[in-house]
Amino acid sequence: MPEYLSPGVYVEEIDAGPRPIAGVSTSTAGMAGVTVRGPSAGKPKLVTNFLEFQRTFGGFVPEPDVPVRDKWANNPTEGGRWWLFPLAVKGFFDNGGQRLYVKRVVSEGATAATGALGNGLVSQVVKDAAAGAKTLELSHLIGFKGNDRVEILRGDDNQLIDSPTIAGYNASSRQIELSGPLTAGVRSARGDYVQVRRDPAETLKFTAVSPGSWGREVQVRVQPMVGATLPVLADPQQGAQFTTRLTAPADKDSPTVEVAEVAGLVAGDGWVQIGRGVFKVTASAPANGKVTLTLAEPQHPAWAKDLMVRRVRSASPNGPQETLRIGGASRLYEGAVVQLDHDGALLVLRVRSVLLDVVTFDADVPQNVLETDRLYLVEAQVDTRFTDPGGTTVTETFGNLRLLGEGPSTLVNTLASRSQLVRAEALTGLSDDPAKFPVAKSGAWLKLADGGVDSYDTLSVDDFVGVDGGSGQRTGIVALEDIDEVAVCAVPGIWSGTVESALITHCELLKDRFAILDPQDGLDIEGIQTFREPFDTKYAALYYPWLVTRDPFGNGNLEVPPSGHMAGIYARTDVDRGVHKAPANVVIRGILPVDGLAQDVTKRHQDLLNPKGINALRFFPGLGQRVWGARTLSSDSSWKYINVRRLFLFVEESIDEGTQWVVFEPNDESLWALVRQTVTNFLTTVWRSGALAGTTAEEAFFVACDRTTMTEDDLANGRLICVIGIAPVFPAEFVIFRIQQKTRETQLA
Template sequence: MPEYLSPGVYVEEIDAGPRPIAGVSTSTAGMAGVTLRGPYTGKPKLVTNFLEFQRTFGGFLPEPDAGVRDAWAGNPSEGGRWWLFPLAVKGFFDNGGQRLYVKRVASRHATAASGTLVHGLVSPVAGDAARGASSVELGHLIGFTGVGQRIEFFRGDDERSIHTAQVAAYDVTARRIELDAPLPAEVRAARGDYVQVGARGTERTLEFSAVSPGSWGGAVQVRVRPVVGAALPVLPDPQEGALFVTRLAEDADADAETVEVAEVTGLDPDELPADVWVLIGGARYKAQVGQPASGRVTLTFPAGTSHPEWREGAAVRRVRRGTTAGGGRTLRVGGAGRLYEDAVVQLDDGRNLTALTVDAVAGDVVTFGAVVPGTLFETDRLYLVEARVDARFTDPAGTTVEESFPNLRLTGDRSSGLVATLEGRSRLVRARTLGGLSTDPARFPVAATGAWLTLADGSDSYDTLTVADFVGEDGGSGLRTGIAALEDIDEVAVCAVPGVWSGTVQSALITHCELLKDRFAILDPQDGLDIEGIQAFREPFDTKYAALYYPWLVTRDPSSDRDVEVPPSGHLAGIYARVDVERGVHKAPANVVIRGVRLTDGIAQDVTKRHQDLLNPKGINALRFFPGLGHRVWGARTLSSDASWKYVNVRRLFLFLEESIDEGTQWVVFEPNDEALWALVRQTVTNFLTTVWRSGALAGTTAEEAFFVACDRSTMTEDDLRNGRLVCVIGVAPVFPAEFVIFRIQQKTRETQLA
């Protein structure tokens, strides 16, 4: 109870009667089957259209080798045509299905394609360069050492060497290098041409594998490239003094030892170091500052300084030092917060590129693992080196899937680490670090040859696929396989294993539905059965949680451009979903047009009325063709021997009611078990069933005729109360389908009317 301890106004929220029960969805399906690719571990994946299924699980499956095909298709008791699964999924969406959870089935002996990177320094050509060119744009300059470094150009198609040269100059920002010798032949980015520094190593650095088992992984390519995560400026030493910007007061000859500049604020020799550095025409020069005279200041260069001719008015800007030669392991860096412990950086002083590792960051002061070389200036830059992973996959239809993950750390278990990022985000590959992995940019992970690593040695191992792979194992939430994995998705209301008629698999599917008591199974018979054969196939089953449809359907296989027979369960699951959405779960999913089949002869075998006279009483639902009406579902019975549960819609209606009431009354648990709670429960359930009755799902002209709800002393004993049991008894009158429509007609004799 609330406490009122001091005077004041208290605003309180109170319950305003029964809580509403929301009806659960009945149109969500779950299927287990073999796919071309896609996630094999974890919970089933939701797809909402066939294009999404193709992107996630691949397209249509080719027919397996003759030996595998015959072993499965020729087995009447434990066989199946599991390679038709994608066509069944297409049938689901063609017939109105909107939500499907798919669990991929694979052989336990299937292996994922994999490949290993070694180490080296490779940079792709980013822009075409003609023969005779001496300037080339590259993908990056990370790991390069600067001017004087020897590099070699290779063709990307046949790996032939094009040219060997030295770097005469470079621009990290533009990713462009100048060569000391022109190119003897053109280089092209589209061909995959690249630059290599030195030889590639043999130590293994990273192992990549396809995200799931199967031969599909042989079409996956991956590469790792260094990228600049951040470009940070070197900050000037506080003791360097003020900055000045001036201009030449008169022309200066080439290699002149002195130049005259205009006097400006900050250009005072008494406040400046003995030596300063100035930037003129894009180059740095060391100079001594003279005393101002007549508005001018003389700058004197050391003997032997070489420079071009300058014109009056040319800009002269002071460049302050960030550190001096032999200045230790620390450096002030702008935006140092972007750095982190063990980060790899590359210092650029205009002529040399130096790689260092960060030990610590405190404010704008960065401590490195080695002494900072040379003298750095505020115009110099520090580049954070990180990794970028590119992966691509081209399916047999020619569709390409590409992924790119920039700014990754090669090592570490953080969320930005390469391994962790691919684990959580990539739909194509996974990675594992090996002993040869180094953070040195000059020893970056690369393929043994070329720029891309192509994964290999993946196997579907269809010859070892067994019915046990379809049944699956229960390893707990998220670790289940096969049919067992559908338990992870509470929303599933209809489930199937299309194309598999194995008694073991279908028994597992039925058991799955009977244990969970919130879903219904659609079974497929063996293909090609005659009327006697389908009756014999039906004999072992007696369950109110499944239905059987006969015969198979005929549709077009887009991958082979030919007509094939497909199992009916996928199409029927879509019809269930369509009828549920358009009419409601109480409407029998029958007398409905089957979509996605051949317009003529879309049913594999003709079923006549006399045939169905034999099938319908045994709970075998016929698929029939009627001239002028098309291909239709002509049956709505379960496989139960109990007459109370012989109709599919009645069974599914009760599943809907039970699951809705179950989920909508969870708030009752641990409430005080007294009359007030019982009344609230009665009203809550009554309100829900009234809504269901008004939708036409229950029989009766009044709500009292359609259902009753009892929850009081008459439904509970004292023993129930003492043991914490609240018992609510509910009775509902379902609407049964008009399966036999009978019109009785008789002759009427004309009678004479007498006046």
């Protein structure tokens, strides 16, 4: 109740009239099954097309070894062909499905593949070089000192190509100069690399993101990378910059050069940049507008007259010190590892603190660090790659990572939150020293060769049923409870009575979804009738026979379970017509155009099947292969049609979700009126869509919420009771035309 305590104008928002109820989606499906890979923990994952399913869960599952196959395929009561699950998923999307939640089923004995990195200094060759070349372009120069002895190895078999010494380097182009010519050519496409040192002491342990043999094909590489290249700023006491020019040509390696006199150029020692080189010089006193510069190390090419000469100032003129002024210092952080490119050497430092542009390091920087020097922020880059048996390649790259410390940008935390292939664990040997970076113990890439077992021989029906460990911790069929949007569910290829009973129980307990069951493959008419006998539920349907499609592994044709294709047909019918339309008399997509049904069902066969609630899949000349049944497995004639059962599920779930606002409202006539109007408006929309029978809304439904539906005891116990009746439309299952002979009668004038 608002308060009015002082004079003024008050503007208030009030709720008026009923609140709309939005119809829930009925085309979202949920399935549990065995996949090549993909997350096995957590909630089911949403996929919206088959390509996304392949990226997340892998491609088609190969048929298991003969003992495992026969153990499942030859078991008439607790068996199944679980390796056909991806084909059922493909059938779902082929037939119009758009949203599918997948829960991967794994054996309790399955393990994830693992591998560990050692440490050392390795850099990939990124540009081919022929025999006799004296330079190599590498992926990075982080950790190199400038005079290291290196080994150059082939990337395919790790055989030694050459073992020269580095004579120099060019940090900007990432090139190293070798002490002698290469004895053989190197190739980047082959994966050739340069190695300075390796240590088998383990630094990082990688584990495939989910169990299974697929993880043994995952490869990982960790490389140092330059997170930022920052300029060193001159000491403020160094004075102003100046630029002059050569007044005369200079021969190669000439010890002196003459430059024009300019303001700021005084006698004494200093540094200048001539061409691309930086030289320490001693300047003479000016004479006749010229100054002679004597080079301390006269090693340079010939220079032409008028070549620009620029003063280079020092950042540390007063001797070794812990601080430097750095441009863009905000890119640095406490504990950051940096590499200072100075005087032909690469010095590794760690940042202790950053204050504006003043950076304090954990060790002294040399005297006379120059403003032409550069500071490189050293971070890590992780590359992962995986190729599934179908040839699909998944690659990932994560850059600007920290090896040590805490926070979201560390290597371990980044992979935990973003990678679809691996997880990492830091071991005691992990260091952020660029010369001891995590590298494979041999070669350039680490292959996760340890563990990685599918353990299909220990797979059981209990793995499909699953266990309830709480939200996000459920497995198998039980995990589908985590997704409220699921309206149709299946376990394709499994005819186990235990599994199908669990699926039916799942739907009956939640009362917001419908199950599609698969029979055993290869059953005849008597066999499918026997298979159907144990079931009596209004929350499930059974389809016969199995379907025939092409084997994705090129072994001819293959029979697949119908539940995946039917779930797609349910979704397509719901979107095109509505949940009130029976998902029947619809062409089945994604199967062979000829002989796409494993058994031929005739009208006489269906005369036996249809009364028992077994929905036939039939071929009709000129009409194709169609769904020719729309019955549930219920013995209650009120619920024998699939569309009637699913219409009620739709109405019940929509009203449930759309009236949550009623809870804890004052339970009086005004609330009852709002509830009546809210439900009436929703059912009117449903009726107008053709889902309810009747020429008027009054014939189609009624809504009662008043003193006739509630007693004083109900009110005292906080109960609001609304009674709703709807008249569903039933499918025209039997279309009968009665034709009789009409005799022409004589007309008298």
